[in-house]
Amino acid sequence: AQSVTQPDIHITVSEGASLELRCNYSYGATPYLFWYVQSPGQGLQLLLKYFSGDTLVQGIKGFEAEFKRSQSSFNLRKPSVHWSDAAEYFCAVGVSGGGNKLTFGTGTQLKVEL
């Protein structure tokens, strides 16, 4: 079965600084990979997704992620963080033939210092 690990529970960055959130997955073949963002008390919003092809994926709100097969990683990046980016971020993995189900990581809480 597939699994997802987000090693960082909390991350604090200064506004304007760059951001990288880590995500590692475990799966034998090429997975489908996703990043979602959640504001407090709200549902999850899809930031970006990777299925195949170009390993650098662009998403909404200026986010991007890079799929690295050799490292089993799908890290989320943003060049310059805004205070409004403070939220919880979830990485998720799906598999072909998996019935459209996703397995989620435990999340990384991002705090932005002004």
Add this chain to the structure above:
Amino acid sequence: DGGITQSPKYLFRKEGQNVTLSCEQNLNHDAMYWYRQDPGQGLRLIYYSQIVNDFQKGDIAEGYSVSREKKESFPLTVTSAQKNPTAFYLCASTPQGERNTIYFGEGSWLTVV
């Protein structure tokens, strides 16, 4: 506007009572899901349904029940058999042809006292 609507947003119930959470979508999505979210544990799949009148158990189905009588509706009942029902519940759906891409509702907070 199209979307996934969960109701109520906040619900309080006494221990031992069954409670039903509503989920309606007007996006014409085929698959629908229920996830449970607890602090520090991410999201865990309770039940999912790919088509009307059919649904499957997820990873933590014990103490929950669902129905899928209409394409747009997927209510979740939290029964008295659920040992620790206090949580944030998220309904989601996937359009046909959009592999594994799940779109979420705004969630429902259930507190059992």
